[in-house]
Amino acid sequence: MSTPTPEEIERRKAAAAPEVRRIAFGEATEPPFSHPLNAEKRAGRYACAVCGAALFDAAAKYDSGSGWPSFFRPASETALGRKTDYKLLSPRIEVHCASCKAHLGHVFEDGPPPTGLRYCINGAVLDFRPADEQD
Ligand SMILES: [Zn+2]
Numbered sequence: 001m002s003t004p005t006p007e008e009i010e011r012r013k014a015a016a017a018p019e020v021r022r023i024a025f026g027e028a029t030e031p032p033f034s035h036p037l038n039a040e041k042r043a044g045r046y047a048c049a050v051c052g053a054a055l056f057d058a059a060a061k062y063d064s065g066s067g068w069p070s071f072f073r074p075a076s077e078t079a080l081g082r083k084t085d086y087k088l089l090s091p092r093i094e095v096h097c098a099s100c101k102a103h104l105g106h107v108f109e110d111g112p113p114p115t116g117l118r119y120c121i122n123g124a125v126l127d128f129r130p131a132d133e134q135d
Pocket of ligand 1 (some may be wrong): 009048050051052053097098099100101102
């Protein structure tokens with residue numbers, strides 16, 4: 001899909017559910033094991049809940065045991081933006097949607113092969129489309 005205009009992104013931010021806004025634009029974190037997408041195992045794609053950009057493929061999802069949906073790689077190299085987050089004592093790498101800048105979660109270097117990365121993502125900012133429901 002095409003990238004939404006800044007005006008369209010502002011409109012979608014305003015229309016997003018409070019829980020989505022709190023995480024996406026307040027960099028909040030949902031409680032572990034709280035979101036149904038943590039246990040989702042069907043094939044499909046995960047899009048940004050704010051702007052609809054493709055973020056992750058279900059083929060890269062795995063059970064990290066952390067309580068948050070976890071992936072070992074994004075849908076594409078350009079899907080995510082990164083910045084260093086100094087909120088905790090040791091810096092973490094924050095990841096956000098490259099299209100609308102919505103905060104998604106963090107990436108850690110304790111993931112499985114082939115990347116060794118763990119994208120630890122809030123389920124509330126993901127929009128899951130099962131493979132059999134895609135048009
Ligand atoms: Zn987005």
